[in-house]
Amino acid sequence: MQTRAPRANVPSNPAAETGANVEECVERTHSLALKGVDVSYWRAGAGAPVLYLDAEDSYGGREPFLHALAQGHDVVAPEHPGFGRTATPDWLKTMGDLALFYLELIEALNIGPVHVVGASLGGWAAAEAAVRSPHLFKSITLLAPLGLRALGTPFGDVFIWTPPENARGTFHSAEMAQAVLDRPMSREDTAAALQSRYATTRLGWSPRFFSPELTRWTDRLRAPVHLVWGDEDQIAPIAIAKSWTDALPHARLSRVPACGHLPHVEHPQAVADKVASFIREAH
């Protein structure tokens, strides 16, 4: 692993970057025009390619996890179309659209078959992509994914929660919840967070955070599946993990004690270690 260069927003030549460059270990933000979207993606590390699909809102806290994961992997972490600072393309209507977009991205970057790691809504997108093209995935790691429901255990209603309730419902650590509430937000930051919330509504309002179609096709998740779930998750309560393990009897479930809905943000190193070890076994 080479020394990490300071993060830079480098406007890049997409043609020069569509090939995976395993020699490149510096951390950079790239952009790529794909399906009418200027996709911005973070990339760092060297090794087996890992596609990281973010949660609908990681509260700006995904980087320690990504840095840890980039020790030994070529990590590609795009911003979802329609989320954050990325415009909403006309074609984005359902999670199926997002899944097909990521199949396009895997092909465009030539990183398949890939290890995918998806958090919450990103986990849902990963599963939707993997049932469509199982051969493009070497392993599937889902961090408290949305996408399947458990009867009798509704998802936390993030749309009626106030911002403080959302922070407290996301993190088990009260300090962490307070820290995200206290972090300075420019008007642009707030607009980007709203953009993600609107996109989450577009894709997940109804049926709320699950897909009946995915439910019927989980047997097409043919790569090894690893579920990582916070014991104290209030958005996707741990009871929902059973829907996944019932559907996927060979899946591994790693429970994370004292942890809410974003295990990779709340316990970045421990979760990165679990993820890395699973990827190593699956490789």
Added chain:
Amino acid sequence: MQFHAFHLMPYRHLDFAEADQHRSYWVNLPNHMWDRSKGPSLYAEYIGQLVHAAECGFEGICVNEHHQTAYGLMPAPNLIASALIERTRGMDVKIAIIGRALPLVANPVAIAEEFAMLDNLSDGRIIAGFVRGIGCEYHSSMTNPIYSHERFHEAHDLIVQAWTKDGPFPFEGEHYNLNYVTLWPRPVQLPHPPVWIPSQGSGETIDWAAAPERKYPVIMAFSPTETVVKFHEAYRKAAAGYGYEASGDQLGWSTPVYVAETDELAAQEAAVHIEALFNHFFHIPTEYLFPPGYTSIRSFQAMMEFRKGLATEKQTLSDLLSRGNCIVGSPKTVAARIREVHERTGFRIMVPMIQFGTLPDDLVRKSTALFAAEVAPQLRGL
């Protein structure tokens, strides 16, 4: 000027002390607070009040649609409209349903059909209203608010075509797709029942309603006077932009109104009831009122910044009067308030909400009669 009496039909027997403990009066207010013994008499009382307004000489009586809330008990306003039609048979009074929430239904043809039935039942006395529904309705029905505007516009087009075009015809949309649209019955009024658009004043709605192919009256509801004036002006400006001058018959104002013999008596009789409306029934958190997509991100941010500056304390009648959120006073005072806004905007559709909050039957009827006898005649020629 024409006068139309409006009713929300709130659950006025609510235990506010308990209801205030809950997150909202909308969407998920526990319904063990509903007293089954009071429902039948409450509907009878409210329907009676609207029929009384018709008997007193109002040009129209109005109902609207809300779901899962103590604020208004008309999830299916056309049922009430149907009862009102029978109770006012032979009278020259309009029945205005302002409005049905179009995006919430799976097949808007059902709304076209219901209105066509009502138009026949009333022999052409209905006014149809179209709304998106307030944000809460998207939480209770789980309709995706991102598509609220799209579904509203598409459902509107489908309904107007169903009323006006010879069927069967296919409708090919993004949200609604039907191979055969052919209404049985067809509406009585030509080219179709009048359409009113109740609004909180979104610029997009005003531009859309004012377009020459529609010229729908917009009824500004629940806004402070200055906001009503601003949006009437916006409508006039939009019309001018389309190359015509808006008529006062395209501009409406709906607000709670209470009339008594003197200003003092009116304030004394109305205060607790109007405060119940604004301080209790309107208890709606931002997240309920503005689900993502119900407004654009830009309007949402502007609105949040605006609301930051607002006091969250309980509002008194005098606060509400000073902002013009309601009209309370003697016939002379009430007429003067309406005339003042008319002089500024030229609006000609006045929609007084004759009952509000906990206002009991005897006071509703006294105020309604005074309005009809002593306020409306002073203004009708405007």
